[in-house]
Amino acid sequence: xxxxxxxxxxxxxxxxxxxxxxxxxxxxxxxxxxxxxxxxxxxxxxxxxxxxxxxxxxxxxxxxxxxxxxxxxxxxxxxxxxxxxxxxxxxxxxxxxxxxxxxxxxxxxxxxxxxxx
Amino acid sequence: xxxxxxxxxxxxxxxxxxxxxxxxxxxxxxxxxxxxxxxxxxxxxxxxxxxxxxxxxxxxxxxxxxxxxxxxxxxxxxxxxxxxxxxxxxxxxxxxxxxxxxxxxxxxxxxxxxxxxxxxxxxxxxxxxxxxxxxxxxxxxxxxxxxx
Ligand SMILES: Nc1ncnc2c1ncn2[C@@H]1O[C@H](COP(=O)(O)OP(=O)(O)O)[C@@H](O)[C@H]1O
Ligand SMILES: [Mg+2]
Numbered sequence: 001x002x003x004x005x006x007x008x009x010x011x012x013x014x015x016x017x018x019x020x021x022x023x024x025x026x027x028x029x030x031x032x033x034x035x036x037x038x039x040x041x042x043x044x045x046x047x048x049x050x051x052x053x054x055x056x057x058x059x060x061x062x063x064x065x066x067x068x069x070x071x072x073x074x075x076x077x078x079x080x081x082x083x084x085x086x087x088x089x090x091x092x093x094x095x096x097x098x099x100x101x102x103x104x105x106x107x108x109x110x111x112x113x114x115x116x117x
Numbered sequence: 118x119x120x121x122x123x124x125x126x127x128x129x130x131x132x133x134x135x136x137x138x139x140x141x142x143x144x145x146x147x148x149x150x151x152x153x154x155x156x157x158x159x160x161x162x163x164x165x166x167x168x169x170x171x172x173x174x175x176x177x178x179x180x181x182x183x184x185x186x187x188x189x190x191x192x193x194x195x196x197x198x199x200x201x202x203x204x205x206x207x208x209x210x211x212x213x214x215x216x217x218x219x220x221x222x223x224x225x226x227x228x229x230x231x232x233x234x235x236x237x238x239x240x241x242x243x244x245x246x247x248x249x250x251x252x253x254x255x256x257x258x259x260x261x262x263x264x265x
Contacts, residue, residue, distance in 0.1 A: 033225075034224030034225055035168065035224070035226075035227040035228075036227060036229070037224075038164045038167065038168060038229075038233060039229055039233050039236075043160065049224075051223075053222075053223060054139070055138065055224050055225070056224065058139035058142070058143055059139075061146070062142060062143070062146060062160075062163045062167050063160060063164065064160065
């Protein structure tokens with residue numbers, strides 16, 4: 001599924017990375033806990049989170065996430081947006097809650113990140 | 118083991134500086150990529166140093182990361198001055214945390230940092246003197262044999 005399809009499915013707003021919407025996303029994972037993300041994240045993951053500070057962007061960069069979708073209408077702060085631009089990580093924001101976001105993506109064929117080894 | 122360093126570099130970390138937290142780990146990741154470290158080791162080392170950096174920011178006054186790379190291994194040494202850890206076995210348990218509400222709001226403080234560092238590293242050592250500080254040695258083997 002491409003980021004563009006994900007954006008349309010979630011009726012998400014693109015905060016940065018408009019020119020990267022053709023990126024192909026193979027799997028996703030969601031958590032508000034960055035330590036969780038650092039434990040289960042795999043390179044290429046689409047990160048779904050309600051944590052909107054700069055640490056979400058740093059965490060995405062550390063694990064080579066493809067993009068971040070903020071749920072519950074969360075908006076990253078200025079520092080986060082600036083970092084994401086530097087790092088080339090697209091940021092999207094959807095008004096949907098975490099459960100609905102995951103459910104929609106899953107039911108449209110986007111699998112979850114595999115269990116930690 | 119050879120003494121020949123590919124790279125040795127030090128980075129300062131300020132305790133309590135939540136705004137800049139994670140900067141050092143972001144830079145270290147860039148360096149590791151640039152010098153051509155295997156991508157899977159880059160990720161494991163970056164995750165480990167990020168959790169360790171966050172611990173210094175959250176629990177210590179100040180700290181220093183020394184990144185050394187030899188042909189055999191990648192060594193991340195974190196030394197901090199701060200409260201230290203009285204019971205290391207307890208601190209190493211998944212879920213044990215003394216994080217404050219503010220730290221949890223940043224997405225950390227689930228008590229999974231130290232266990233995850235240990236899981237990612239090929240060798241991991243932690244020593245601490247309560248009231249003085251904590252030292253972590255996080256080591257990754259760069260030749261195939263000792264690798265995880
Ligand atoms: N550098 C440090 N200095 C002092 N205490 C520390 C340090 N690192 C970890 N700790 C203690 O060990 C606990 C567990 O650490 P960790 O596994 O990283 O989980 P978390 O940071 O989520 O609490 C912390 O809550 C803290 O009490
Ligand atoms: Mg921690």
